[in-house]
Amino acid sequence: MIPEYLLAKxxxxxxxxxxxxxxxKNGILACGFMRKETADRSQYHFSNEYYSCFVLLRGSGEYIAEDGTSYPLQAGSLVQRLPGVPHSTRVDPDGKWLEFFxxxxxxxxxxxxxxxxxxxxxxxxxxxxxxxxxxxxxxLQxxxxxxxxxxxxRIPEMEKEILRMYGYHAHRVNLQRDPIEAACDMLSQNLDEEISLEELARSLQIGYETFRKxxxxxxxxxxxxxxxxxxMEQARILLEGGVPMKEIAGLVGYxxxxxxxKQFSRFFGFPPGKYRARLHTDAPDLEQF
Known part of the structure; x- marks a missing residue:
């Protein structure tokens, strides 16, 4: 769960x-944090022409389907608003409701x-x-x-986050596989993002020190x-493809x-600019890097 002191900010x-x-209906891209502190922020018999979903970060309430089926909502509930499907969302008026949609x-x-x-x-x-x-x-920013x-x-970024909300992300693993093989796969993904090795070990159900050893x-x-x-391997590929240096830095998480x-130089012994320049000369075999 997300710590309360972070949500309070x-x-x-x-x-x-x-x-x-x-x-x-066709081109909307929207997102953000929505606070709903009172009962009048509830929505009854509501529907969108487009797709929307939100994850409830804090608070509670109720989703009521068109046929009257009720679903209790609490922190961690993922609510989908399917195009053209009427529904109601009732907010418990305790001032706690916070969603990201x-x-x-x-x-x-x-x-x-x-x-x-x-x-x-x-x-x-x-x-x-x-x-x-x-x-x-x-x-959001x-x-x-x-x-x-x-x-x-921005479309791929938004789609990726929706899939992440569904559980398509590195922290969901198939525990029938070798855990270190699974860890290698996870460490090879989403190179632009921070990853907690402690959380990774927990997802594999291994203590951190044991996992590391x-x-x-x-x-x-x-x-x-x-x-x-x-x-760094990804950075080499991007350098060879002519991607601008600033963009490469972001794509590999810097x-x-x-x-x-600085990291590239420490790893390969050459700064990325010099590496790229050598691609266009008769320099010695670059495989040494």
């Missing part, structure tokens, strides 16, 4: 609604449905982790800052070193070019 609603094109256009929802990715049940259970709140804030002409670039014994390197290696360049 969100003192008011903070949302953004954007649209690709002119039709909200995402809305996307109906065509994007339809593409999920065509792949049988989304469960159409109106209320599901999301797994809330301490790092989720910071990621939600980054998504990113959508606010994106120029209209670049809004389509067994991982190093099987792979020859520590979990942290393994992840850094994956980041806040600025200086931090990325």
């Amino acid at each position: 969100i003192e008011k609603s903070d949302v953004i609604y954007r649209c690709i094109g002119n039709e909200m 995402i809305s996307i256009g109906k065509p994007f929802f339809d593409s999920f449905c065509s792949l049988s990715v989304l469960n159409r049940e109106p209320v599901l259970k999301a797994e809330l982790l301490p790092g989720d709140l910071e990621r939600y804030q980054k998504i 990113s959508l606010k800052a994106t120029p209209d002409s670049l809004l389509p670039l 067994v991982f190093k014994k099987q792979t020859g390197v520590s979990p942290a070193r393994y992840r850094t290696r994956k980041k 806040g600025d070019v200086y931090a990325f360049s």
Whole structure:
């Protein structure tokens, strides 16, 4: 769960609604934190033309389907508002309700449905982790800052977060697999994001010190070193592809070019700029790096 002291810092609603094109039904991209402190913030017989979902971070209430079926809501409830489906959401008036929502256009929802990715049940259970709140804030700020002409670039980010809410993320593992093999897979994913090795060990149901020792014994390197290696391997590919240095830094999880360049130099013995320059010369075999 997300610690209460972090949730308490969100003192008011903070949302953004954007649209690709002119039709909200098809082009909406929206997200944000919504506080609902009183019963009059409840919504009855409500429906959207587009897809929206929210995860309840704090508080409680009730979802009432069109046929009268009632679903209790509490922290961790994932509520879906399917296009064109009437429903009611009742808020318990204790001042605690805080949700993070995402809305996307109906065509994007339809593409999920065509792949049988989304469960159409109106209320599901999301797994809330301490790092989720910071990621939600980054998504919100990113959508606010994106120029209209670049809004389509936000679509994958929004879709990815919806899938994450569904449990398609690194912390869900198949415990029938070798745990170190599963850890290697997880450490190779989402290289732009912070990952807690302690949380990773817990998800594998292994104590952290045991996990670290067994991982190093099987792979020859520590979990942290393994992840850094994956980041640097990805950075090499991006450098060879001509991706701008600042963009590469972000894609492999560094806040600025200086931090990325320092790590790259430490890992390979050459700064990334020199590595890229050698790609266009008759320098010795680059495989040494």
